[in-house]
Amino acid sequence: MKKTSLQTKPYMLNDGEQRFESLGVLVSIMASAEQTGGAFNLFNILLPLGYETPLHIHYAEDVAIHVLEGALDIFWGDEKQRAEVGSFFFQPRGTPHGFRVIGTAHARISYMTVPSGFDEFVIACGKPFNDLEAMMLEARFKIETLGSLPALDKEKK
DSSP states (O other): OOOOOOOOSOOOOOTTTTEEEETTEEEEEEEOHHHHTTSOEEEEEEEOTTOBOOEEEESSOEEEEEEEESEEEEEETTEEEEEETTOEEEEOTTSOEEEEEESSSOEEEEEEEESSOHHHHHHHTTSOOOHHHHHHHHHHTTEEEEEOOOOOOSSOO
16 A cells, blocks of 8 residues: 555545546545545445445455445345445455445445555556456455355345
8 A cells, every 4th residue: 555645735526526437336536545644545436226246355444335325235244234325334354245236226325445545446447457457456455356246135125
């Protein structure tokens, strides 16, 4: 992780000012490693209906998710919970987790990682890469992909 000097001046960003596509979603980096002196990253992420992450582990950072719009099924360890607007989820590093957008519309989340450094991964994943490059990125940023999330429940929710 690159060490930077602490942001000494207040700043303000409006959502969308720094929006780009990465990993199949629209991401706005609201607080970068440089702006927070390495303390944390904060992202505003717009997720399409049906989007899902793989089941994966972050070894270098804790993850916090606040659902602003829509609904997610969040998986961690052997558990699954429904997260709707206003829900907050904290994922300590080292535990398998992932999420899937459910319902009838997109979802929007605030996504924080502590400490910072995940912003560099998100930026790197905004560029085309092959399978080998993907594995190298995961190794560099200490992320392990375990596979797909469990299948959708047959019942309607």
